[in-house]
Amino acid sequence: MTDSTQHDTAPAYGTGDATYQAAGGIEGITALVDRFYALMGTLPEAATLRAMHPEDLSGSKRKLAYFLSGWMGGPKLSKEHFGPITIPEAHKHFPVDMQSKEAWLLCMERALIELDYPEAFRRYLMKQLAVPAEVIRARAEMEARNRS
Template identity: 55%
Template sequence: MTEKLPYGTADASFQAAGEYEGIKQLVDDFYTVMSSIPEAKTIRDMHPDNLEESRDKLTRFLCGWLGGPKLYSEKYGAIRIPVAHRHLDIGPAERDAWLACMQIAVDKQSYHADFKDYLMKQLYVPAERSRNKD
C-alpha cells in the first residue's frame, strides 16, 4: 500500500484536486460563480467578456501551483502574481470577493473536506499577493 503524501508535498495537492480535469472543473465553477453573484460584479468587470483565456490561464496556473505540470509557463511564460495584476485596482474587498467565489466553487467539488480547508488557506496567499491597494 502506498502512503499518501501530505498536501503541499510533490504532486499530492494536484492529485487531491483531480489533476487537470478536476482543476478545470473548479475553475469553470469559479468563473460561473463570479459571473452570477452580485458581490463579484467588480472583479467580474476586471475580466474580458469572453472568459476562455482567463479560464485557461487560471487552470494552467493552478495545475503548477498545486504541484502538477507547469502548464502556465509552458504556454504563457513565467508568472509573477503582483506584476500580472498591477494594472487592476485590487484591494481587500476585491481579494475577498475573489476568495468568496473560490469558496463556493471549492464547495461544489467532491474534494475531501480536509483538502477543501487546506486549499482555501493556501489560495489566500496568491489572492493577497494580487492586492495592490488598501
Template identity: 50%
Template sequence: MTDKPGYGEADASYQAAGGIEGIRRLVDDFYQVMDTWPDAERIRRMHPADLSPARDKLSCFLSGWLGGPRLFQETYGSISIPAFHARWPIDTADAEAWLGCMQQAIARQPWSPAFKDYLLRQLAVPAQRVVQAAQARQAAQQ
C-alpha cells in the same frame, strides 16, 4: 504511518484536485459563480466578456501551483501573479469577493473536506499579495 506526501508536498495537492481535469472543473465552477454572484460583480467587470482565455490561464497556473505540470509556463511563459494584477485597483473587498467565488467553487468539488480547507487557506495568500501589489502601485503613482 503513511509515506504519502501531505498537501503542498510533491504533487499531492495536484492529485487531490483530480489532476488537470479536476482543476478545470474547479475553474469552470469558479467563473460560473463569478458570472452569477452579485458580490462578484466588480471583479467580473475586470475580466473580458469571453472568459475562455482566463479559464485556460487559471487552470494552467493552478496545475503548476498545486505541484502538477507547469502548464502556464509551458504555454504562456513566466508570471508573477501580484505584478500581473497590480494594473487593476484591487482592494481587500475584491480579494474577498474572489475568495468567495473560489470558496463556492471549491464547495462544489468532490474533494475531501481537509483538502478543501487546505486549498482555500492557500489561495488566500496570493489573493492578499495581489491586494498588496495593487496598493503599492497606487502609492507609487501618487
C-alpha cells in the same frame, strides 16, 4: 506546506504533486476553474471582480487552470504555454482591493464546496490561496497609491 490534519494514507497536501492529484489533475482543475468563473458571473459580491475580466472568459480560464496546475505541484503548463509570470506583477494594473480579494476567495471556496472536495482539502487550499491573494491586493493597492 504540509497539512497534519489529513487522516488518510495519501501524501500530505503540498508534498510533491499531492495537491494536484487531490484536485483531480488538470481535469479537476479545469472543472474547478469553470465553476469558479460561473460563480463569479452570478454572485452579487463578485460583480466588481467580474467587471475586471473580459467578456469572453476562455483565455482567463485557461490561464488560471494552467497556472494552478504548476502551483499545485503538477505540470507547469502556464510556463510551458505562456512563459514565466509573477502573480503580483500580473495583477498590478487591476483595481484589486479587500472587497475584490474576498470575492475572489469566496468564488473559489463556493466552487470547491459545490464540487464536493473533502473539507480538509478545501481548508488547506483556501489557506494557501489566501497568501497570493493578499500579496496581489497589497501590491495593487500600492500601485494605485503611486499612480494617484
